Amino acid sequence: MTLLKALMAAVAALTVVATTAMTPAPVNPHWSWPLSPKPAVLRTFDPPDKPWLSGHRGVDLGPTPDGGPVTAPSDGVVTFVGVVVDRPVVTIDHGDGLKSSFEPVSSELKAGDTVRKGQVMGTVEPGHCNSAACLHWGVRRGEDYVNPLGLVEDMRPSVLLPLH
Template sequence: MLTAGVPASVARAGPPSGLRADAAQVAEPLPGSEAPVPAVARTWPVGVRPEVVRGWDPPAHPYGPGHRGVDLAAAEGDPVRSVAAGRVAFAGRVAGRGVVSVDLAGTGEPPLRTTYEPVRASVHTGDEVGPGTVLGVLEPPTGHCAGPCLHWGLRRGKAYLNPLSLLRTGPSRLLPVNGVPLP
């Protein structure tokens, strides 16, 4: 059974666990890092519902093999968007690839940090961004995937987390435009 609003490719890649960052979701647990991962994402970083080309595969230990993020299918030149509000922590090049990192607002201390690569940044370190703000465009493939893809990562401090856990998994709820009762 699939959760409403979550494509089958995401479910196959390991569905978000809701609000819990348990051992299956944390690659390098920190003492006291049992804080939940809030589902703060308001949008996918690329496209509407991109195919998950490669899912989250946490390593057994900090320097072990694994995949510390997810790869989302996209076309070169596609806009890459912030999934939630925050502040750009880094926008530049690392190992020849464009990287943008955003510290997400209201996610605790240390804040959750999303990372997007390879991206030709249109934002700068220190910029405030909102959900859906264009951070840059997808650069040409780097060999990380068979074709163009966005690598989307998530960390809290030194702990890598599954970025899909940021996405809400429940059904959408429509509210009336007019006549919304006040609490």
């Protein structure tokens, strides 16, 4: 009888693990896509191995028409609006160490302005993607770049579980 109880307890524990593994992680409800409708990802996040190496420290979204609206993906405070190298950039501090940047985006906002999730903060300008207008969205946590898609999509890999 003890072996049967142990087996039943093991099956119950596996059921809990399997159910938990199949439950998707909730997407952060405080974040949304900066373009609407949900855009295609034209280039994925590909951070460099070392901070000084080349890489892609964000994602390119689109295609989007020049002048298309860009919305704040989460509440925050604008920390920068200006030109970096040859592109107009907007940066927002979202708190909890998270800052997002958008380029090429022209905006009437100024450093210190508060933005709310979904608020139009500027418009896409030409100049980032070669053949189609697109938006580059980067997110940093402190000094480390993170994949912005992880804030709006479930990025966990699919896991297949046994039938028995």
